[in-house]
Amino acid sequence: MLHPVSAPNGATAPAYSDRIGFAQLTRRAFEGGDLHPLREHLLARIAEGTAEAGEGLDLSLIAQLLGEKEAGLVIQTEVLAFHQLFRTPCAVAKPRMRVLALAADIDMGGNTPIEFLLEGSDIELLTLYVVKGIGLPETLPDHDVAIVVASDSAECREALAVIEQAAPRWPRPLLNRPELIGNLDRDKLYRLLADVPGLDIPVTANATRAQLTALSEGRIACAEITSELHFPMIVRPRGTHAGVGLAKVDDAAALKAYLAERQEQDFFVARFVNYASPDGLFRKIRLTMVDGKPYACHMAIADRWDIWYLNAYMAFSEEKRAEEAIFMREFDRAFAARHKNALDEMSRRIGLDYFIVDCAENQNGELLVFEADNTAVVHNMDPPAVFPYKPPQMRKIFAAFTAMLSRHAKASEGNPA
CATH class of the missing domain: 3.30.470.20 (ATP-grasp fold, B domain)
Structure with missing residues (x-):
């Protein structure tokens, strides 16, 4: 059964394409498996013109797992331009439930890796990519529950907006509502949780390169960025995760050295919290x-x-x-x-x-x-x-x-x- 949903620029009656998927391919890479033979096989299928859309998406992920992020994203965008719905088969022939995950066209870390959470279960996963210029289909594939897996990243905001527009008319339960995901951005999260008793969350403020340069040169004080800020402070490029660009700077000279090594224009800054235990760890x-x-x-x-x-x-x-x-x-x-x-x-x-x-x-x-x-x-x-x-x-x-x-x-x- 297909569910109608009103959305602009929609396609009709989407059909899914099977893929190996995130969990299996990531596990192979994590366990030291060689993904190159599979990559060559998929490339040959594409050259022959026999590859399915799901195989193209698998190739995109393999490229990213092999450190070829930009190439992988190019492949992904090309695939998603003509096909947006993919199935990750479950562990049983007859699933007891079907979950529809609503994803964005972003790198492999930008959507909830829901496949790991469902791995080995009797739940079938369909992933629908909400793509710029295409949006949601006019009819949705049959599902029992939907969940938004796109992140709070800037690249996902258009997809989240499209889902949010359709959310009031969603035909099944819709989890992780899109309007709530945006609150997870670091500066918004602080404002959301700042006065919770028993919870400590440092003020996280956005700072431009110009502001941090002025601070490093003594032309402005920390308080002119946010009243709680002081040295030592934590600084990181806005939009990064997993410690990319994260640093503790103890004084203005350290901040100046940090900026000399970074090209980004926008950063998050926060006070440093020494959370060491009594044993120093x-x-x-x-x-x-x-x-x-x-x-x-x-x-x-x-x-x-x-x-x-x-x-x-x-x-x-x-x-x-x-x-x-x-x-x-x-x-x-x-x-x-x-x-x-x-x-x-x-x-x-x-x-x-x-x-x-x-x-x-x-x-x-x-x-x-x-x-x-x-x-x-x-x-x-x-x-x-x-x-x-x-x-x-x-x-x-x-x-x-x-x-x-x-x-x-x-x-x-x-x-x-």
Whole structure:
């Protein structure tokens, strides 16, 4: 059954094209598999004129996984110009539910990697790319529940606007509403969460290169950018993630040196928070929020403040992994219980059905929030021999996610479109 939805510039009756997809290809790359033979096979299919649209999208992802981001995005844009709907087959021949993910034409990190959350389940995933100049089709493919997977990035804003326009008439439950995703941008998130009791989130302000240059030369003071700002401060190019361009600058001279190495024109700045534990180590936590409930995703432990999981080298420290295992095992009655009120209020204000939070505890014991987004990778790729405590925890998150989808789908059964 196809569902009508009013949208400008729409095509009719879309048909899906199968693809290998994000989860399988990323897993192959993560485990050290050689993607080059598959790339050559797909290139040959394209040269012969026999390639399907889904194969073209797989080729785009392979190029990105091999470090050829620009080439991959060119391929993706070319494919999406003539085909926008793709299927990632599920683990069973007859799915019990069909989920429609609404994505944007952006790099592989710009949409929620929902395939990992559904991997091995009996839920079929259709991904509809909302493309500039094409928009939504006049009729939507049959689905039980839809979820917006586009991010708060500038490249996704047109897609989010198109979805938001159609949202009031959406024929099935629509999760992660587009108007809420925009609140995850760093400066907006601060304004949303600034006065939550028990939660510490530094003022994050936009600063232009001209402003930071003036600050580095002593022509303006930190307070002229935002009243809370002072040295040392954190600076990063606007729109970047995963630590790209992130730096702590201790004084004006360090800021001047930083700017000399960067080409960007817009940045985010915030006060530096020393969140080291009494033992001198930093502990950065990733939470997955599903249906308003927090789940431990990982805890990275390192002697540096700018942690993400890979640079904490957790795989090489039995002691760190033992602490992470305890953190996960005791999460509900320890970390989640300590910060229950802050987590509940944060979830209520953000309002999304599914999102990820990178956080820590500050030296006053408050929940220190670094960022929240809907596109961080939550996966089960870590080797069980090294991380035996992780598969059960990841399965718990995946089960919560699929249960949330089922709850919304069931709630709409009595009110069919």
